Amino acid sequence: MKKQYWSAMEVADVVVSIVMIVVCMNGEVVSSSSAAAAAKQPFPAMFVFGDSLIDSGNNNYLRSWAKANYVPYGIDFYQRTPTGRFCNGKSIVDFLGDLIGLPLLPTSEASFRGADIDRGVNYASAAAGILDESGQLLGERFNLRQQVENFRSTVEQLKKQINKTKMEEYLAKSLIVMNLGSNDYINNYLIPSFYNSSSNYNPLQYARLLITQYTINIMEVHNLGARKFLLAAIGPLGCMPNQLATRLAPPGKCVSFVNDMVEAFNKGLLSLVHQLNTNHTTSTFVFANTYAAFTDILNNPDYYGFSVTDRGCCGIGRNKGQITCLPFSIPCLNRDEYIFWDAYHPTQAFNQIIAEKAFNGGLTVCYPMNVKQMAQV
Numbered sequence: 001m002k003k004q005y006w007s008a009m010e011v012a013d014v015v016v017s018i019v020m021i022v023v024c025m026n027g028e029v030v031s032s033s034s035a036a037a038a039a040k041q042p043f044p045a046m047f048v049f050g051d052s053l054i055d056s057g058n059n060n061y062l063r064s065w066a067k068a069n070y071v072p073y074g075i076d077f078y079q080r081t082p083t084g085r086f087c088n089g090k091s092i093v094d095f096l097g098d099l100i101g102l103p104l105l106p107t108s109e110a111s112f113r114g115a116d117i118d119r120g121v122n123y124a125s126a127a128a129g130i131l132d133e134s135g136q137l138l139g140e141r142f143n144l145r146q147q148v149e150n151f152r153s154t155v156e157q158l159k160k161q162i163n164k165t166k167m168e169e170y171l172a173k174s175l176i177v178m179n180l181g182s183n184d185y186i187n188n189y190l191i192p193s194f195y196n197s198s199s200n201y202n203p204l205q206y207a208r209l210l211i212t213q214y215t216i217n218i219m220e221v222h223n224l225g226a227r228k229f230l231l232a233a234i235g236p237l238g239c240m241p242n243q244l245a246t247r248l249a250p251p252g253k254c255v256s257f258v259n260d261m262v263e264a265f266n267k268g269l270l271s272l273v274h275q276l277n278t279n280h281t282t283s284t285f286v287f288a289n290t291y292a293a294f295t296d297i298l299n300n301p302d303y304y305g306f307s308v309t310d311r312g313c314c315g316i317g318r319n320k321g322q323i324t325c326l327p328f329s330i331p332c333l334n335r336d337e338y339i340f341w342d343a344y345h346p347t348q349a350f351n352q353i354i355a356e357k358a359f360n361g362g363l364t365v366c367y368p369m370n371v372k373q374m375a376q377v
Helices: 008-019 032-039 092-099 106-112 144-159 164-173 183-191 203-221 256-279 290-299 348-360
Strands: 022-025 026-032 045-048 120-122 175-179 228-232 284-288 307-314 338-339
Touching: 026 203, 045 092, 045 144, 092 175, 092 348, 106 144, 120 144, 144 164, 144 203, 144 307, 144 338, 175 338, 183 256, 203 228, 203 256, 228 256, 256 290, 290 348, 338 348
Parallel strands: 045 120, 045 175, 175 228, 228 284, 307 338
Antiparallel strands: 022 026
């Protein structure tokens, strides 16, 4: 009997057919490979709300002075390319995504232009604050309220792709990361010549105002179906090169009154996490104590591999913090030994440590559990 062999074209057709198999249930179409990959991940997706600490390029599309889409930003990123990240390389959420098995997230602008959004979206915008007016000196930005609206648009997009039952499960298992508040101080409260917030509120009253507004927006995201929240504290802003350059603190010290203000907010955020976990027992809210983690690194730089703690790797003036990193500036060569990349933002070496602490750190860093544990809830 003569043997029959498939032609190369027939083999190719079979391979393509196998690759393109889809699972169709209740009108939902999901590629089998994507579904299998998602099932193995601790979180099916991550949605990020924040400011320049975790902006991945949203401000590139805005009329804003707060941009980082030029060299030397991104000098240690893939292909040494500036993307809009305010860093020499990866941000905290980039590293966190690596740890939980997610790819780099598209910006909200990219999501509107057809980018794949099923693994999450990054809505963070440089100069954004909890309050609408924070950061307005720097031009356009997506404040928290606008970021929440962008998330609402994403949810509507996803509803067209996923049936109701699976959509509820998808959102409930996804990780929400929120890291805001810094600009409500450095680009609002601490600029009395432009903002009247410091004359209208004392530091404690202002912290309460921020927490109240933050709560409203957190609950908006919760009402859209999200159930797992990582809420980051504000770091010690008084230790940034920009603040050290003011000479409002003795040499070798941070600007204590700025850190005291931030601590008032952080205490309020921790109390909010307690309250939210009590009131919403089927949800998980985690307080990421980035202030404590940051302070630990500042106090023990040698242990973490840093040798420079008080100035930026790229910047101008005292502490390389009076003017931030300008286009075509020449940064330091030993970037992994610097805590700060520019006048305001940390290096990717620092960001990696913070991401790892958020992922598997103890109760002093993440309360009442870390991200790895949250995935099991």
